[in-house]
Amino acid sequence: MKYNCDLISDLLPLYKDEICSEASRKIVEEHLAECPDCKKILNSLNDVTIDEKIVKEKEEVINSQAKFFKRKSAFAGSIIGLIFSIPILVCLIVNLATGAGLTWFFIVLAAILVAASLIIVPLMVPENKMLTTMAAFTASLMLLFGVINIYTQGRWFFVAAASTLFGLTMLFAPFICFRRPVKNYLKKSKGLAIMCAYTATFTLMMLCIGLHVKEPMFFPMAFAxxxxxxxxxxxxxxxxxxxxxxxxxxxxxxxxxxxxxxxxxxxxxxxxxxxxxxxxxxxxxxxxxxxxxxxxxxxxxxxxxxxxxxxxxxxxxxxxx
Ligand SMILES: [Zn+2]
Structure with missing residues (x-):
């Protein structure tokens, strides 16, 4: 053999990718014809390429599957949305036919929105599912409180809303703060952010209760x-x-x-x-x-x-x- 195996094995990757010079290609081919060891090395290089191909194909399959499921869930979301719109329509017609105007219809609408926020939103939203679902759920719940409060002419809305907000914050804040994208903004102050959220919503709740009860001793006592x-x-x-x-x-x-x-x-x-x-x-x-x-x-x-x-x-x- 004209060249030693070390030299040829250095050239083999270039040879395999067909980027070596014509002269090198000839040398490698001559050597490979008489050296089974270097032939083996070349085969193993080709095997690696096959592995890479398999990994690539796997990724492509996973991606197309993910796209497929995204499309499916969006489709399911629209079907459920359609089903939800049936009682809304029925109540709209009944409310208009029986009353002087739209009254309790808004309660039905807001209640169905609460259900939709938990069922449809996670199906339809492509990214940050949890964050969007929690936000939609909280917003629709507040809307429901507001509508019922107006319909019953109550003055409890702020107490109910603030207390619910505090409770939901207690539950959701850790999940929100430890997940993307919020996680990336907060970096090392996740605990601090959670504590601030708790303190803020707790203070808001106490403020709303205090303003609602109109008891002069409430604020000093509550503060103490x-x-x-x-x-x-x-x-x-x-x-x-x-x-x-x-x-x-x-x-x-x-x-x-x-x-x-x-x-x-x-x-x-x-x-x-x-x-x-x-x-x-x-x-x-x-x-x-x-x-x-x-x-x-x-x-x-x-x-x-x-x-x-x-x-x-x-x-x-x-x-x-
Ligand atoms: Zn060799």
Whole structure:
């Protein structure tokens, strides 16, 4: 053999893709005629090409299947939409025929929109299905509340809407924040965004309830009770998310905070009820205080253990250095 196998195997990929020079092609072919080893290498190169082809074909099949299912689900969505429009039409005619104008028809319409938001929207929307479905569901639910409120001439809309919004946020916010496209915008502040959403919708709900009940003592009382709880939730969140410490120390911080804050809270409510019952004469007893104190002391104990653990670890690190 004129050329050694290493040289030829370097040329083989070029030969296989037919991009080598005429001279190289001749050399390779002459060598291949007498060398079974290099022939084998060439065959294995061709096998790789076949693998690549299979992968490509697989992707094409998957893509065309996905397109097929998208078209199918859009079709199913329009069929269900048509079916939903039948009761809407019937109610429209009945309402017009029996009443002086359109009244309860709007309730039926809004109710069917709620159902449609859960069934049709995920079928028809090509991307971000979950986000769009949740938004459509929330919007149609608010619409339903609004329409019923107008029809019954109630004044409960804002309370119902704000409370529902708070509940839905509690449920949906984690799912929304941990999914594309919201996930990409929030990056590392997903937890913060969820906490902000909870606080905002909770505040909105309390505001709506306060304005609805028109009780002068509502806002001071609600503020006094809700503030420590909200502060506690934030303190726990901030501790777990942002403080760099061992788990025992973090647990200690959280439990201490819970003990102190619920202690303050139960103290305040006990004071208020005592004042109410005895016309301001202080005969104070707080049945929850011992419990809060023991929770607090468990927290402090964990704080101590956690601090010891981290001090011990630091000592170990320094020794290793
Ligand atoms: Zn060879």
């Amino acid at each position: 009770i809700a503030m420590p709880l909200v502060a506690m939730a934030w303190a726990i969140f901030a501790t777990i998310r942002y403080i760099r410490a061992n788990a025992v120390l973090k647990t200690g911080i959280c439990i201490t905070a819970v003990g102190i804050l619920t202690g303050i809270l139960s103290h305040m409510t006990a004071m208020a009820s005592v004042k109410e019952a005895t016309n301001g004469v202080v005969m104070y007893s707080d049945p929850w205080l011992p419990l809060m104190l023991s929770i607090g002391s468990i927290g402090v104990l964990l704080l101590g253990i956690g601090a010891l653990i981290s001090a011990f670890k630091k000592g170990n690190k320094n020794e290793n250095k």
